[in-house]
Amino acid sequence: MKKAWQVFLYEYTRHVLRKRFIFGLLSIPLFIGVIMLVSVLAVLLTSNKAPIGYVDQSGVLANPLPLPKKSGLFDQQVPMLAYSDEAEARQALKSDKIQAYFVLGPDYLQTSHAQLVYLKEPDASIQSQFRDFLRINLLAGQPADIAKRLNDGSQFIIQSMDGSRQAGGNQWYSIIVPLAAGILFMIVIMTSGGYLLHAVVEEKENRTIEIVVTSLSPGQLMAGKVAGNICVGLTQILFWIFLALVGISIGSRSLGWVRNLDISPPIRFLILATLVPSFVMIAGLMAAIGSTVTESREASQISGLFTLPIMAPIYLFYPLISNPNGTLALVLSFFPLTAPVTLPLRAGFTVVPTPQLILNLLVLVVSAAGSIWLAGRTFRLGMLRYGKRVTLREIFSRSA
Amino acid sequence: MTTVEVEHIRKTFGSMCAVDDVSFDVEKGGIFGLLGPNGAGKTTSIRIILDIFKPDGGRVAILGGPMTEAKKNLIGYLPEERGLYQDISLERCLTYLATLKGLSRSEARQRIEPFLERFDLADHRKKKLKELSKGMQQKAQVIATLVHRPQLIIIDEPFAALDPLNTQMVKDILIEQRDRGATIIMSTHQMHQVEELCDRLVLINKGKAVLYGKLDTIRREFSGHDVLVRTPGAIPPLPGVIESKPHNGSVRLSLAEHTTPQDILRELVQQNVPLEQFEIAMPTLDEIFIQIVRDSGERE
Numbered sequence: 001m002k003k004a005w006q007v008f009l010y011e012y013t014r015h016v017l018r019k020r021f022i023f024g025l026l027s028i029p030l031f032i033g034v035i036m037l038v039s040v041l042a043v044l045l046t047s048n049k050a051p052i053g054y055v056d057q058s059g060v061l062a063n064p065l066p067l068p069k070k071s072g073l074f075d076q077q078v079p080m081l082a083y084s085d086e087a088e089a090r091q092a093l094k095s096d097k098i099q100a101y102f103v104l105g106p107d108y109l110q111t112s113h114a115q116l117v118y119l120k121e122p123d124a125s126i127q128s129q130f131r132d133f134l135r136i137n138l139l140a141g142q143p144a145d146i147a148k149r150l151n152d153g154s155q156f157i158i159q160s161m162d163g164s165r166q167a168g169g170n171q172w173y174s175i176i177v178p179l180a181a182g183i184l185f186m187i188v189i190m191t192s193g194g195y196l197l198h199a200v201v202e203e204k205e206n207r208t209i210e211i212v213v214t215s216l217s218p219g220q221l222m223a224g225k226v227a228g229n230i231c232v233g234l235t236q237i238l239f240w241i242f243l244a245l246v247g248i249s250i251g252s253r254s255l256g257w258v259r260n261l262d263i264s265p266p267i268r269f270l271i272l273a274t275l276v277p278s279f280v281m282i283a284g285l286m287a288a289i290g291s292t293v294t295e296s297r298e299a300s301q302i303s304g305l306f307t308l309p310i311m312a313p314i315y316l317f318y319p320l321i322s323n324p325n326g327t328l329a330l331v332l333s334f335f336p337l338t339a340p341v342t343l344p345l346r347a348g349f350t351v352v353p354t355p356q357l358i359l360n361l362l363v364l365v366v367s368a369a370g371s372i373w374l375a376g377r378t379f380r381l382g383m384l385r386y387g388k389r390v391t392l393r394e395i396f397s398r399s400a
Numbered sequence: 401m402t403t404v405e406v407e408h409i410r411k412t413f414g415s416m417c418a419v420d421d422v423s424f425d426v427e428k429g430g431i432f433g434l435l436g437p438n439g440a441g442k443t444t445s446i447r448i449i450l451d452i453f454k455p456d457g458g459r460v461a462i463l464g465g466p467m468t469e470a471k472k473n474l475i476g477y478l479p480e481e482r483g484l485y486q487d488i489s490l491e492r493c494l495t496y497l498a499t500l501k502g503l504s505r506s507e508a509r510q511r512i513e514p515f516l517e518r519f520d521l522a523d524h525r526k527k528k529l530k531e532l533s534k535g536m537q538q539k540a541q542v543i544a545t546l547v548h549r550p551q552l553i554i555i556d557e558p559f560a561a562l563d564p565l566n567t568q569m570v571k572d573i574l575i576e577q578r579d580r581g582a583t584i585i586m587s588t589h590q591m592h593q594v595e596e597l598c599d600r601l602v603l604i605n606k607g608k609a610v611l612y613g614k615l616d617t618i619r620r621e622f623s624g625h626d627v628l629v630r631t632p633g634a635i636p637p638l639p640g641v642i643e644s645k646p647h648n649g650s651v652r653l654s655l656a657e658h659t660t661p662q663d664i665l666r667e668l669v670q671q672n673v674p675l676e677q678f679e680i681a682m683p684t685l686d687e688i689f690i691q692i693v694r695d696s697g698e699r700e
Binding site for chain 2: 002007010205207208210211212213215216217220
């Protein structure tokens with residue numbers, strides 16, 4: 001085990017301490033961060049903070065209650081200024097003292113019609129703020145609990161038959177999270193697998209393999225390599241999750257939905273239960289490819305064939321979520337290469353029946369074990385073979 | 401005492417028989433030559449000894465029994481296909497390979513240092529392997545083979561890509577290793593190196609062991625019936641001599657079947673011929689090698 005540990009340390013540090021890896025690790029969150037920063041700046045810089053005026057001919061805003069203070073970055077409120085008549089409000093608008101004004105006619109309580117007057121159309125948030133302002137004042141005489149209920153408005157919540165999951169109109173992020181997890185998952189297994197593939201081919205290419213296999217057993221070598229390269233992928237994913245959590249903690253101050261962001265325990269379990277066998281399966285497959293070929297370029301071409309099925313659930317996202325328990329979803333859940341992304345995706349949109357889920361995970365575990373067996377066998381057959389690829393017949397031949 | 405026992409090993413790849421019933425023993429503390437032309441089966445034999453390949457038949461005992469993981473730490477191997485990790489520094493590469501042979505990192509660094517000094521690589525320790533010349537990489541591989549002080553050293557074509565100066569240094573190191581008690585198996589087709597270094601040898605041709613034993617005994621067996629004679633003047637006609645021809649300033653006399661070198665020496669003394677040189681003409685290993693390989697070709 002000591003030697004497998006040495007291989008693990010070597011494989012891990014040679015990637016993690018490499019400038020290319022650190023650049024890749026930081027560049028994606030940096031890229032996302034820059035895009036978000038630019039978007040935030042664009043919103044903040046282009047939003048008009050000038051007050052809104054109103055002319056109340058109905059009397060509902062005779063003694064107005066102000067809007068409750070909000071602290072969010074995107075919840076900045078503009079002042080509401082009352083004008084006694086339209087002429088005064090129009091004058092203020094022309095002299096840029098206000099960005100727009102609302103007129104509530106004498107029959108506002110009967111018609112619920114308000115008129116918005118502007119020279120340049122204001123943001124949608126301006127109407128929303130005035131609506132909140134009106135609602136608060138219309139409910140001023142009501143008991144607090146009734147006022148709050150009316151202010152919260154309607155909420156549709158769809159609950160699964162077994163009560164384990166629910167989704168509502170304001171919980172759209174519960175759909176995004178499994179999708180994001182699937183994509184992240186795919187990126188990481190492909191990255192780790194890619195590192196492993198090149199680690200195996202490199203030793204064949206530079207002819208170090210012969211020295212290495214006379215120092216430790218192929219089993220120890222592969223264990224160290226697989227663990228080392230999986231940990232490289234895990235380092236990536238954990239670092240990005242850490243950054244995401246930092247982003248969420250910062251974002252929760254500004255964005256309400258981020259505050260409520262939560263992944264249900266079954267989905268959390270499913271992601272974890274899928275992650276481990278999938279990692280091992282892809283690692284085994286990549287090691288097997290690395291053992292059969294003799295050049296990195298050839299290895300990349302063959303490994304590309306595996307990328308397609310792994311990404312297929314993303315391409316088939318729409319038909320998959322339209323019918324998450326349909327034939328396509330079932331097939332993709334049972335096929336080992338498509339299951340790693342399909343299962344978390346489906347779980348975001350439906351309740352996958354437990355027996356089916358157990359069977360899916362079982363298939364993944366068996367596939368992981370099979371790919372490790374395959375890796376060991378191809379490695380033994382192909383480690384010292386140059387110029388001639390190991391054939392499938394040889395791998396599955398009894399005498400091999 | 402034997403360090404390696406090879407008994408009737410056989411290995412085929414598809415329809416090609418790479419090693420066919422090869423047997424030999426390697427005695428402790430000697431330098432053993434594993435000879436043969438290219439493609440003879442030397443490297444396959446080495447890989448079977450090292451348990452990289454499983455033989456189709458036969459048995460190998462190494463350091464007293466079958467290969468184990470613990471025994472791998474007692475073996476140093478320099479393969480014919482040279483290569484090291486190209487993208488890391490020389491020092492890191494050597495340290496990593498030494499730790500795979502059971503040394504701790506600090507122990508590995510301590511042992512690598514004197515080798516780097518001796519091989520003139522100390523100034524290049526931080527350089528990536530790909531920045532070093534082929535000869536330097538070859539020296540680095542020799543260090544990786546010896547740094548853990550192995551009991552058994554197996555080297556495949558150790559002098560390839562080395563200049564005469566470094567060839568001599570590697571030879572000196574091999575003799576040092578033998579003197580400290582290590583057993584060395586040297587696979588090569590450079591016969592003069594074997595003559596200089598090896599005590600015993602096996603010659604493999606087309607997968608079969610065609611010659612095996614002590615170097616001196618083999619040369620004596622192949623010495624034939626010739627003597628080398630050098631005199632200040634011409635050599636008079638001698639009874640029992642079939643043919644005489646010049647040979648590097650001497651004359652090589654081929655003797656008749658029942659004539660011995662002693663008969664010729666006696667005759668020369670009796671005729672008062674002043675002698676500058678008189679020796680039994682021993683064939684070089686090159687000559688033996690060519691003769692054996694040619695003979696086996698003719699038989700087929």
